[in-house]
Amino acid sequence: MAMFVFLIALFLFIFLPIIYMLSTPGDLSLLLDREVVDAFKTTLSAGVVATLIALIFGIPTGYILARHDFKFKSFIEAILDLPMAIPHSVIGIIILSFIYGIDVIKFIGKYVVDNFWGIVVVYLFVGIPFMVNSIRDGFLSxxxxxxxxxxxxxxxxxxxxxxxxxxxxxxxxISGIILSFARGISEVGAILIIAYYPKTVPVLIYERFTSFGLNASKPISVGMILISLMLFAVLRMFGNIKRGKDA
Structure with a gap:
């Protein structure tokens, strides 16, 4: 019973703020604003592109890590996991410093900074560990x-x-795809540094909050919550299917 108390307390800690947000979404007509629609299009399309790239590289990488032992394997695995531990704003600084710090690739800056492809690069950087780990664990099983x-x-x-x-x-x-995609579209710190424009949804939420306050940012936040809920509903569904097959 004592353990159930901890379980319920933790559940309510997460559930109550979310359900309150969904029950008081504010003026949902703001979701039809052109800037908001464009931000959702940018976020989702960049997420899809970054996830496809992560999948293309993640499958062979996950297979090699699962099936082969080689020198510096542990080091490589640690580096691939590192984006999960680095603060978000620091990721932006790392990418920006790398681009402008090496003369032969400085020209890439015009395709990355304040550009759609800059968003893709950030999404890929933060999402690739989830893709690789999920696929590697699959091959290990x-x-x-x-x-x-x-x-x-x-x-x-x-x-x-x-x-x-x-x-x-x-x-x-499928789990790797969903987790990588979800991690990418939730990124804001690195995006603010690399590609403020075109605006993604998290950046727009931040901008609306700092400029107009809570009520202006709530409806857009609700939209992102609903997308996140759909993604994890699909993830859970496939997880249950897998457990059913294993049983």
Whole structure:
């Protein structure tokens, strides 16, 4: 019973502010404002592009980390996880310093700073650890004996990978996609430094709050909450499917 008290207290700590926000959203007509609509389009489209790039690189990276031991592997894994620990504003400084600190890539600055692709770069930087970890854990959960059997039956490594290994981690891939996407679109600190324009939803919420106060930022915040709830509802759904199959 004592443990249930802690559980309920923690649940209410998160649930009550969210449910209050959803029950008092303010003037939802503000969501139809052109600037707000454009911010949602920018945020979601940049999130999709960054997530696709993370997926393309995350699958082979996750497979290598799961299936092979090599020198400096632990160091590489630590570096790939590092964006989760770095303060958000520091990530912006890191990316900006790197671009303008190396002469041969300074020209990239005009495509990144205050540019749609700058948002994509930030989303990718903060989201890639979630993609790689989810996919790596998926491959670790696949019994290598299954792959060996496929090989003994004449299938090549490539065919085994695409027809055996990859389908078995479908739910991990979906989890990685959702977590990477969600982490990206929630970023604000690094975006303020790298690409204030075009505005993303978190940046617009910050701007509306500092300029006009709580009531002006609440409806847009509710929109982001609803998107987050949908993403994690899908994540939980696939998680339950996976547990059902395992059972």
């Amino acid at each position: 696949v019994d290598e004996e299954i792959e060996y059997v496929s090989r003994t039956l004449g299938a090549s490594k490539i065919r085994t990978f695409f027809e055996i290994s990859l389908p078995l981690i479908k739910n991990n891939i």
